[in-house]
Amino acid sequence: MPDDALLQRRHRLLGTQAPLFYERPLHLVRGEGVWVWDGDGRRYLDAYNNVPHVGHCHPHVVEALCAQAKTLNTSTRYLDEQILGYGEQLTATFDESLVRLALCCSGTEAIELALRIARACTGNDGVIVTDFCYHGNSSTVAALSTAFLGPEGIDPRVRTITVPEPYRLRDGVDPDEAAMAYAADVATAISSLAEAGLKPAAILFDTVFATEGVPTVPQGYVEKAVALVREAGGLYIADEVQPGFGRTGTGMWGYQLYDAVPDLVTLGKPMGNGHPLAGVVARAKLIDDFTQRAMYFNTFGGNPVACAVGRAVLEVIQREGLVENAGVVGAHLQEGLRTLGQKHAMIGEGRGHGLFVAVELVTDRASRAPATAEAKAVVNGMLERGVLISRTGRHDNVLKVRPPMPFGKEHADQLLAALDDTLAAL
């Protein structure tokens, strides 16, 4: 069926506003590893999708899925070995204080649960987030997802802070000093909550600040922000929905980039390689206190099929050395971006963590004016050159490169060549 006809059927079923990528919507029919194919048989290098974390349709994951789906799929209201085997393997990758697990179906559900736990256990209601973040789509979570606020607006119990973007500091300003000043804004947020009769239940961060544009946050910033919240009686929720499962290349979790252990960690997207699997890992006392007071049950969360899939994902990450690969190939990409930057003045900065790579495009290096329209053109130009990427950041001028984890140097080189060509053709 031609893409136009598909689009018309889609508009009748989902409405015209359901989000689609690209000016020319892409009709995908097959995926394998870092590759996807469209309806015309054209192959694309996937440098964007983080959900198929260990690669599209990874055979080990598909095999685990099918074997368990043929055997049993119930709920956590029965004793089951799958959740124990998986959960023990998963929690072993966290700090030794983070031993309890609650599984659910989506990142939104994980954030919902972490917030409910934080509010119930602290007795406080305030939440501090950044001023350009995204954490999910429920009414509570949408009302603190400051990058895409809905018709509800912002929750009156929420205060926002601005994350330091060293690239955008004025020349001569010391990034480390600036970062301390930015962190001090947490104290202002706490005061503002206090004026409304509120105290902080938590500070909630995506640990690579993905929606914020993946700024290179100086050491000490997160640590100070978290310390201020803790002094005021709040907890630290690390949102690992985007950074987690080894993408940073330096460890399994984004929070390990900083010297602060979270109280609650939220997991999602890459966890099941596309299977709806998400969860919260937390200190024992938090889960125990909350579940003493709330009947929390999630019908599909932690079912045997989801756990078999989650376990297979962990096994592939380990067997295929994907954390190390993210570090090596991420460094290779950054090096390539530096080289490209010598040729294309539009590249303001390449940065990121492992295989979470950001390329900030500017129309002028001196003023660092965001190249928003150009970034859009680059994303669409890369599609025409067979490479999938997207963009992010408050000016929508930061190319977002976040491929499946088996992305190799040869794939990085293909991406860099396509970017070179796209920028040259602008």
Next chain:
Amino acid sequence: MPDDALLQRRHRLLGTQAPLFYERPLHLVRGEGVWVWDGDGRRYLDAYNNVPHVGHCHPHVVEALCAQAKTLNTSTRYLDEQILGYGEQLTATFDESLVRLALCCSGTEAIELALRIARACTGNDGVIVTDFCYHGNSSTVAALSTAFLGPEGIDPRVRTITVPEPYRLRDGVDPDEAAMAYAADVATAISSLAEAGLKPAAILFDTVFATEGVPTVPQGYVEKAVALVREAGGLYIADEVQPGFGRTGTGMWGYQLYDAVPDLVTLGKPMGNGHPLAGVVARAKLIDDFTQRAMYFNTFGGNPVACAVGRAVLEVIQREGLVENAGVVGAHLQEGLRTLGQKHAMIGEGRGHGLFVAVELVTDRASRAPATAEAKAVVNGMLERGVLISRTGRHDNVLKVRPPMPFGKEHADQLLAALDDTLAAL
């Protein structure tokens, strides 16, 4: 591994409060059709689980799952034929006004989305629910799930009404007249909202009132309640997470039991036969207005694997005549319960819709005093006799029988015999 050791590992991983069925927790290892097996190889008749709707591990559903999982699993940000084929087939089973679909991962997410749409499109904030309901586990939905309120308590924007339970009306009271009086409480709820400066965005019902104990709600009650809410500017959200997909035996949807077409319908549990799949079906204008104003995207919702699974579930329902079966076997169960009632005075009333069967146990038929402790003993006694059921209702004295849909007369007879035996042994 012995069950005691599993339980200890579970307590370390999930805490001691994660809900489990039965006094002797059941360790399941395999499922097929209406049967499940424990770790010792003992077989149980599953007369409780509605999530494996077309039967545990149905081969057609597993085959569709595996075929798609091997091929492609992405998101709705690409054009995809699976969601169109499935969505068109699904919406065709609804009233002709209900044409738009938004897919997500859980019943909680579906309720969240329906409430966000209702509030955004009406401009109102109030919600009317029953005083003993359950709709999910997010902070917003938990705060209106009156049967299991959490530490947050009830949302101040929520008002509750009591559903008529004809079985519990005083002798001589006409159920139809009583029902109209109960429905008039909706007007009181609307007045109470108005006193707080609020108007109703929606009335939200589980269309078989499952948590409420599956009362035989007289004709006219739902219709009048909905009409009052509509007059006040609110919408009707039909929660089909439990009743939907043919369980009532009279049609695909519980709302068809009444003469009122919903504005929004929420779907969940049985939709993917255990795969995390849920959604909202709605009038076009509601989805279109909402998505003009909110960026709604659900990472896993509507992905090709979920849609392939959902489509296979619809195909099995049709091919195997499961709606008709639910009607026939449900009637057979009710007849058997009437016969058992002649022998066991504890059976106050058998009632329900198709294969959603409720058996109200009482210690005394004249006073209808709830047999709560006895109901618990019956549920555990049935387990020892190889049949899985549970209980519901505000007094927790209503046996809940809600088997996978291929439940036949022979299975019903086995259940009735076990119930006979269990009641005799009390």
